[in-house]
Amino acid sequence: MLAENITRLRQELGHVELVVVSKYRSIDEIKSVYDCGQRKFGENRVQALLERVEALPKDIEWHLIGHLQTNKVKYIAPMISMIQSVDSSRLLDEIDKQAARYKRKIDCLLQCHIAEEETKFGLNRLECIEILDSKPLEKWPHVQIRGLMGMATNTDDTNKIENEFKGLKSLFDELRATYKELNLDTLSMGMSSDYGIAVQQGSTLVRIGSKVFES
Numbered sequence: 001m002l003a004e005n006i007t008r009l010r011q012e013l014g015h016v017e018l019v020v021v022s023k024y025r026s027i028d029e030i031k032s033v034y035d036c037g038q039r040k041f042g043e044n045r046v047q048a049l050l051e052r053v054e055a056l057p058k059d060i061e062w063h064l065i066g067h068l069q070t071n072k073v074k075y076i077a078p079m080i081s082m083i084q085s086v087d088s089s090r091l092l093d094e095i096d097k098q099a100a101r102y103k104r105k106i107d108c109l110l111q112c113h114i115a116e117e118e119t120k121f122g123l124n125r126l127e128c129i130e131i132l133d134s135k136p137l138e139k140w141p142h143v144q145i146r147g148l149m150g151m152a153t154n155t156d157d158t159n160k161i162e163n164e165f166k167g168l169k170s171l172f173d174e175l176r177a178t179y180k181e182l183n184l185d186t187l188s189m190g191m192s193s194d195y196g197i198a199v200q201q202g203s204t205l206v207r208i209g210s211k212v213f214e215s
């Protein structure tokens, strides 16, 4: 079943990157997806991420997709492949500092607030601009800001979801044109319930959990 899910998703996604969200899944379940050739996985909590890193093959690229507290950056700095949930310049300060300790450069996405729900973390357009205006290449030499991540409202209203993704894509295009030197190339939008719409609207990376693991 897992193999079929993965194969079908890969066909559907074409050149769009797939990060399989493994939160709440057992090590065995994740290993089964790994055995289908999948190498990019996403976790939303630092503690769970560390347990999985420990138990699973070392060639997995781990993405953090949940809110990150500055005091936890040090735990993931040695191995994290991408932090998709950056929501402040203070967090970038800490990521840069910890990445430097390990002589690494860590890929990051700015998490943008596009949904109506108040609970969701994220930056607005002006806050993104403020960060990108602050000379990130000089200010955070151990960080590579690669693009944006966003989550649409959890709703059945596909028009609304489409409009939210359209808005994020247009912000991405604007920032890419304004800050050419950053080579922004990643727009992370789309999960199990809405990745079809996200891909239509220009997503370059989807984060999919339930659709992979459920039969």
Ligand SMILES: *Cc1c(COP(=O)(O)O)cnc(C)c1O
Binding pocket: 021, 023, 044, 065, 066, 151, 190, 191, 192, 193, 207, 208, 209, 210, 211
């Ligand atoms: C859980 C989660 C996902 C995946 O959700 P599914 O509905 O299981 O595909 C994607 N992105 C974020 C930020 C998540 O927390």
